[in-house]
Amino acid sequence: MTATQSRTGPLIALRYEAGALWALDQTRLPFEERELALRSAEEVAAAIRRLSIRGAPLIGVAAAYGVALELARDPDSYALERACDVLRNARPTAANLAWAVNRVEAAALAGGPGKRAAAALAEAIAIHAAEEHASVAMARNGADLLADARRIMTHCNTGALAAPGRGTALGVVAELADRGGLQNVIVTESRPLLQGARLTVYELSRLGIAHELIVDSAAAGLIADGAVDAVIVGCDRVAASGDVANKVGTYGLALAAHAAGIPFVVAGPTSTIDPSCTSGNLIEIEERDPDEVRTASGQILTIPGTSCRNPAFDITPARLLTALVTERGTVRPVSTESVAALLSR
Ligand code: MRU
Numbered sequence: 001m002t003a004t005q006s007r008t009g010p011l012i013a014l015r016y017e018a019g020a021l022w023a024l025d026q027t028r029l030p031f032e033e034r035e036l037a038l039r040s041a042e043e044v045a046a047a048i049r050r051l052s053i054r055g056a057p058l059i060g061v062a063a064a065y066g067v068a069l070e071l072a073r074d075p076d077s078y079a080l081e082r083a084c085d086v087l088r089n090a091r092p093t094a095a096n097l098a099w100a101v102n103r104v105e106a107a108a109l110a111g112g113p114g115k116r117a118a119a120a121l122a123e124a125i126a127i128h129a130a131e132e133h134a135s136v137a138m139a140r141n142g143a144d145l146l147a148d149a150r151r152i153m154t155h156c157n158t159g160a161l162a163a164p165g166r167g168t169a170l171g172v173v174a175e176l177a178d179r180g181g182l183q184n185v186i187v188t189e190s191r192p193l194l195q196g197a198r199l200t201v202y203e204l205s206r207l208g209i210a211h212e213l214i215v216d217s218a219a220a221g222l223i224a225d226g227a228v229d230a231v232i233v234g235c236d237r238v239a240a241s242g243d244v245a246n247k248v249g250t251y252g253l254a255l256a257a258h259a260a261g262i263p264f265v266v267a268g269p270t271s272t273i274d275p276s277c278t279s280g281n282l283i284e285i286e287e288r289d290p291d292e293v294r295t296a297s298g299q300i301l302t303i304p305g306t307s308c309r310n311p312a313f314d315i316t317p318a319r320l321l322t323a324l325v326t327e328r329g330t331v332r333p334v335s336t337e338s339v340a341a342l343l344s345r
Pocket of ligand 1: 169312
């Protein structure tokens with residue numbers, strides 16, 4: 001079942017209502033605002049796999065509801081195990097997915113046989129609310145850090161479509177705009193799936209924030225030319241070392257910012273930090289369908305069957321980060337020690 005969403009008011013990427021998870025189908029944006037009604041773990045996992053629901057914190061929250069939805073259909077412990085497996089494995093790179101599923105699984109087991117479904121739903125709602133609050137704190141912390149930045153570059157989509165509440169990096173951008181100092185945002189299109197061109201442009205337009213869209217390959221030259229004061233991006237998994245996995249192309253932006261001597265800032269909730277992963281080179285990078293590279297909006301771009309590489313993410317080493325902004329505070333410089341100190345706050 002689907003429903004259209006209002007064009008006015010806050011952007012609601014996900015909501016739980018009447019026994020279903022309602023998710024704005026991000027594959028249709030910005031051309032059509034349509035919600036999907038998801039009622040099982042498999043339906044939620046499929047929506048995550050095809051990127052109807054995307055962005056690290058948002059897929060964590062969706063997966064949490066996915067476990068609860070499945071238990072409402074079948075509270076059996078095997079159903080719980082199957083639901084957790086299918087959701088944890090929907091995509092490999094974002095830390096939030098397994099983090100959220102593990103939390104809901106533990107809550108369901110602690111709830112006991114008669115109360116598994118209710119305990120799982122309560123935990124999913126708690127995770128959702130906590131991530132919303134985290135986005136507000138992150139926005140404030142990031143805007144304090146970048147108070148002097150007037151022109152910002154950002155990559156992929158990191159706003160309300162990618163994380164509950166205000167988002168991650170784009171929440172910081174919105175807070176800077178609210179405070180009155182922001183002049184312009186340069187948005188990379190983020191090939192192959194165009195999260196920048198389709199989703200960040202859509203969000204900035206709704207927020208009334210001035211922006212310009214560029215092709216990904218224009219970014220380094222514009223940074224070198226002094227077109228922006230800072231680069232801010234989100235993150236999908238942060239290793240204990242502070243190395244960051246984020247949308248492919250992030251590493252190049254970090255190198256360009258470093259060469260130009262401007263801040264390169266990563267924003268994300270602590271649910272994206274994976275303390276069990278000691279280094280960025282241990283993070284699994286999702287390889288997606290080569291047809292995403294061979295095509296754009298369904299149009300073939302190259303010789304059919306051309307061999308392609310399609311890593312969805314890349315790793316930026318901690319030494320290239322000016323700061324890591326989280327809801328618990330800002331880490332600067334970013335290192336194993338400073339990340340551990342943040343997590344113990
Ligand atoms: O493949 P996607 O669209 O899920 O990738 C999302 C990103 O890489 C975002 O930058 C990331 O999740 C960070 S913040 C929400």
